[in-house]
Amino acid sequence: MMRAREILVAAVAAAAILLLTLAVPWLRFVFTIAIAKGITVLGILVLLRAGQVSFGHALYLSFGAYIVAFAAPFCPEALLLLPLAALGATLLGLVIGLFVSRYRDIFFGMLNLALSMVFYSTLEKFYSITHGTDGIRLARTTFLGMTLTPETQAWTALGLALLLAAVFAILVRIYLESPMGHGLSAIKTREARLEFMGISAQRVLLAAYVLSAFMAGCGGFIVAMATRQVTPSLAYWTASGELVFIAILGGTGSVLGPFLGAIAYELTRVYAAALFAEGWQMILGAVLLLVILFAPGGLWSILRRMARQRVGRDARP
Amino acid sequence: MSVCLSARGLHLAFGGVRAADGIDLDVMTGEFLAIIGPNGAGKTTFINMTTGYLKPLAGSITFSGQSIIGLTPRRIVELGIARSFQLPQVFLEHSVLENVALAIAARTGFWKPSRPLLSPDVAAEAHDIIAKFGLADIADRGADTLNEGARKLTDIAMALALRPRLLLMDEPTSGVAAADKMEVVATLARVLREAGVTAVFVEHDMEVVDRFADRVAVWSQGRISALGTPGAVLSDPRVQRDVIGTRLVEAPHASA
Ligand SMILES: Nc1ncnc2c1ncn2[C@@H]1O[C@H](COP(=O)(O)OP(=O)(O)OP(=O)(O)O)[C@@H](O)[C@H]1O
Ligand SMILES: [Mg+2]
Numbered sequence: 001m002m003r004a005r006e007i008l009v010a011a012v013a014a015a016a017i018l019l020l021t022l023a024v025p026w027l028r029f030v031f032t033i034a035i036a037k038g039i040t041v042l043g044i045l046v047l048l049r050a051g052q053v054s055f056g057h058a059l060y061l062s063f064g065a066y067i068v069a070f071a072a073p074f075c076p077e078a079l080l081l082l083p084l085a086a087l088g089a090t091l092l093g094l095v096i097g098l099f100v101s102r103y104r105d106i107f108f109g110m111l112n113l114a115l116s117m118v119f120y121s122t123l124e125k126f127y128s129i130t131h132g133t134d135g136i137r138l139a140r141t142t143f144l145g146m147t148l149t150p151e152t153q154a155w156t157a158l159g160l161a162l163l164l165a166a167v168f169a170i171l172v173r174i175y176l177e178s179p180m181g182h183g184l185s186a187i188k189t190r191e192a193r194l195e196f197m198g199i200s201a202q203r204v205l206l207a208a209y210v211l212s213a214f215m216a217g218c219g220g221f222i223v224a225m226a227t228r229q230v231t232p233s234l235a236y237w238t239a240s241g242e243l244v245f246i247a248i249l250g251g252t253g254s255v256l257g258p259f260l261g262a263i264a265y266e267l268t269r270v271y272a273a274a275l276f277a278e279g280w281q282m283i284l285g286a287v288l289l290l291v292i293l294f295a296p297g298g299l300w301s302i303l304r305r306m307a308r309q310r311v312g313r314d315a316r317p
Numbered sequence: 318m319s320v321c322l323s324a325r326g327l328h329l330a331f332g333g334v335r336a337a338d339g340i341d342l343d344v345m346t347g348e349f350l351a352i353i354g355p356n357g358a359g360k361t362t363f364i365n366m367t368t369g370y371l372k373p374l375a376g377s378i379t380f381s382g383q384s385i386i387g388l389t390p391r392r393i394v395e396l397g398i399a400r401s402f403q404l405p406q407v408f409l410e411h412s413v414l415e416n417v418a419l420a421i422a423a424r425t426g427f428w429k430p431s432r433p434l435l436s437p438d439v440a441a442e443a444h445d446i447i448a449k450f451g452l453a454d455i456a457d458r459g460a461d462t463l464n465e466g467a468r469k470l471t472d473i474a475m476a477l478a479l480r481p482r483l484l485l486m487d488e489p490t491s492g493v494a495a496a497d498k499m500e501v502v503a504t505l506a507r508v509l510r511e512a513g514v515t516a517v518f519v520e521h522d523m524e525v526v527d528r529f530a531d532r533v534a535v536w537s538q539g540r541i542s543a544l545g546t547p548g549a550v551l552s553d554p555r556v557q558r559d560v561i562g563t564r565l566v567e568a569p570h571a572s573a
Contacts, residue, residue, distance in 0.1 A: 177433040179422035182411065186419060189409040196368065196406070197423040197479060198394035207430075 003173075005307070006256055010169065013259070014162055021158065028158055029226060034259075034266040035161040036061075036222035037246060041258035042172055043212025044247045049176065050205055051188035052104065056112030058239035059096075059119050060089040060213040062232070064220025066123070066130075069230040072139040078156060078225065079144065085221040086214055093213020094206075101206040104191075116240055123232035135231030138224055150228070157225035164218050169255040175211070176255075184208055249288055251298020260299045320382075321346040321483055321515045322398075327366060327376035329539075336362035337373060338539030344483070344517055349506065351526040351547070352519045353560055354536030360519045361403055363536070364485045367517075368400045369393045380483065399481035403488050403519070405472035409461040413452055413471050416460055417443040420478035443478070449504050450474050451497060465492035470501065477508070484509065486518040490525055498522070502529055523561055527551060535560060 017035075021028045040061050047054055064085035071084055100111045123130045130136065141148050143156050175181050183204040186194050194201045224230050233239065242265070250261020268287060272280035295302045320343045327340035336359040344350050352360050365371040367378060369390040378385050385393055407416050414435070421439050426432065435443075447456050450470045455463065460471060469492045476484060489505070490498050506529050509516050520526050526533055526547055533550040535543040537559060543550050550556055 174433075175430045178430045179419060179427045179432070179434050180430050182415065182419060182434045183427070185410045186408045189411075190406050193406040193408065193475075194423075195390045196394060196400060197420050197475070198391050199423050199427055200391060207428075 006173075006254060009303075010166065010256055013256075014166070017162070017263075028154055030266050030270055031263065032154070032158045032161050032222060032226040034262040035158075035165050036219040036226065037243065037266070038250075038259035038262035039161070039165055039168055039222070040212075040216040040219035041243050041246045041250065041262060042168055042255060043215040044243055045252050045255070045258055046172060046176070046181075046184065046208045046212055047205075048247060048252050049181070049184040049188070050208060051185075052205065053109045053244060054112040054212070054240070055109045055237070055244060056114070056116030056240050057212065057216055057243050058235050058237075059112070059116035060093060060216030061220040061223065061243075062123075062230075062235035062239070063092055063119065064089045064217035065224040065230045065234055066136070066220075067217075068221050068224035069136040069138055072141055076140060076142045076147075077145070078141050078148070078160070081141065081224075082160065082218065082221045085224075086217040089217025089220065090210060090214040093210045093216075097206045097209035097213070101202045101209055113237060113240065116235055117237060120232055120235040120237070123235060130232070133232055135229055138228040138230065141225070153225060153228070157222055160225070161222045164222070165259060168215055168218075169259070172211075173255045180204060180207055245284075245288060249291055249298055251295075251300035253297050253304075254300045257298055257300035260303065264299055318345045318347070320344070321348075321380070322367065322517075323377075323379045324363075324367070325377045327363070327373045327378070329362060329366065329371060329373045335359075335539040337366065337376075340376070340539070340541060342534060342541060342544075344515060346515055347513055348531040349509070349516045349518070349529055351530035351533045352517065352536055353521070353523075353526060353533060353556075354542075355560060358536040359539040360536050361487055362539075364400060364487050364517075364519070367393075367485060368398060394479065394481075397482035398485065399476040399479040399483075400485040401469075401473040401476040401487060401489060403491075405465075405468040407460040407463075407468055407471050407475070410459070412457050412459055413447060413463070413467070413474075414440070414443050414456040416471055417446055417474050417478050420475040421446075424479050446474050446478055449508055451501060451504075466494050466497070469493055473505070477505075480512070481514060483515045483517070486516065488519050488521065490520065490522055498525070499528075523551060 017031050021031060040057060044054060044057055067085045067088040068081045071081055075081065096115055100108055103111055124132050141153060148156060183194060183199065187201050187205060191201045194204065223234065246261040246265050247258060249265060250257035250259070265284070268284055269280055272283040291298060322344040324340050324342045327337045329337040340363060354360055362371065366373050369385070369388050369392070372387065380396055380398060385396065408419065411419065418434050418439050421442050422434060425439065444456065447453055452467060452470055455467060460468065463471065469489065473486060473489055490502060493501060502525055530547050532545060533547050534541050535550060535556055543553055543556055
């Protein structure tokens with residue numbers, strides 16, 4: 001029931017995105033970036049289920065993006081760059097996860113932030129390798145051997161983004177239904193009991209963390225493909241904060257929440273920036289404030305409430 | 318009869334409080350051993366030491382001949398010791414059914430991300446256990462909405478779902494409505510006997526002790542002051558004066 005409705009909403013949304021993109025070409029970039037962030041925020045949602053907030057997940061997104069930028073000159077194939085970015089982010093997530101999964105709450109959040117800032121400074125400082133704040137221009141890529149033009153590359157990025165979003169939404173949903181997924185909320189409410197059932201809470205959290213890094217790496221690949229210019233600002237702490245912002249905005253009740261949040265965020269940003277050049281942060285802040293005050297379950301919960309009211313109305317004679 | 322759990326010379330102090338002051342105890346395989354004693358006598362501390370939550374300053378604990386001192390709670394569970402808590406430790410965002418299912422999954426396969434928690438066989442087993450505790454009607458209620466008694470029974474059901482060889486229960490009947498108490502304990506006792514589980518339970522209700530325990534150990538100030546059959550121990554004038562005579566205030570405090 002619930003699942004059928006989610007699939008329906010997702011399918012309609014994907015179709016709408018494609019149609020809008022055809023009608024309004026500049027939206028293609030906005031949507032592609034939004035979905036890349038949505039995929040990354042899906043990982044944040046998984047960690048939020050355990051009550052843990054990472055303020056440093058832009059690290060994995062930027063790490064994936066830089067892998068693509070560094071590897072593209074030697075290996076231009078997009079379908080190889082994607083797994084490369086995902087694998088690199090996953091390995092980094094494993095190494096860091098072994099460490100941060102021992103910590104909870106504010107320590108967990110701040111350690112993630114600190115490590116992302118270390119990576120940011122590294123990118124800025126080693127100019128000879130990373131070109132500092134100028135970033136790296138993405139070399140020409142191919143898709144199944146065909147060289148991509150800027151135009152076809154943008155379409156490829158959007159297509160892969162939609163595909164990855166669908167696959168990850170389904171996988172994360174299955175995962176959250178499994179004992180490992182339920183174990184996350186068990187960490188939030190009674191972590192010690194897990195240990196007294198023979199389950200390592202740290203391992204439950206580590207698995208979630210590595211999964212989140214993996215998805216963020218894929219998000220980074222899409223960002224690199226769509227922007228064709230990879231800069232350290234991807235790893236800056238505001239980028240991480242933005243991901244948490246989107247998670248709360250979209251809501252953690254459904255795997256579609258992150259995508260809803262990301263699209264709302266990017267669209268608000270673009271339109272608000274066009275209306276008030278300097279005031280868009282204020283508008284976004286106000287939007288989040290309203291959501292937190294009136295719909296703590298995020299945009300997803302508003303959507304669901306609306307759907308339920310409709311069903312209620314239709315059911316009446 | 319073989320020894321299931323053996324404790325020798327356990328010592329543990331918190332500041333000046335001697336919570337364990339030379340505990341020697343052999344729990345025989347298959348028996349039901351009740352622990353009674355006044356508040357603060359060190360009953361919970363004994364369970365905490367046996368399950369790896371606290372490490373004694375001195376002494377040894379062996380389970381089926383193997384030393385378990387210094388092992389983590391997780392490792393001790395794997396060896397076959399489970400516990401329930403004086404203050405129920407349940408997952409508050411989950412239903413009664415899911416709580417028990419999580420325990421079953423912990424035993425049968427927790428690390429399979431493709432298998433739903435409530436797979437048919439796990440759900441069936443969970444329903445089965447829940448029914449035994451008379452919780453069938455509230456199987457789908459959130460654990461945060463339960464009263465003390467139901468939360469306590471859920472907590473015990475979770476421990477039982479691990480299918481331990483030794484089950485330690487810290488005041489299993491406190492908080493359970495008097496009307497249901499005997500029935501629940503009788504069912505629990507039958508289930509444990511059928512499965513051949515050894516049980517140690519801290520209990521303040523002497524009627525429960527008398528009916529269900531094979532032996533009774535009396536705790537007092539970190540020591541065992543009497544040990545024997547319920548008939549002998551409960552009629553001992555000293556025990557009557559020190560334990561049964563004093564009104565036992567059920568003030569739950571630091572359990573785990
Ligand atoms: N973790 C701890 N830190 C400090 N003191 C503790 C701790 N655990 C127990 N104590 C103290 O040790 C003594 C024994 O406590 P314990 O909980 O074992 O008693 P109990 O026999 O279970 O009592 P009750 O019937 O009230 O549950 C008490 O004085 C208690 O305050
Ligand atoms: Mg106690």
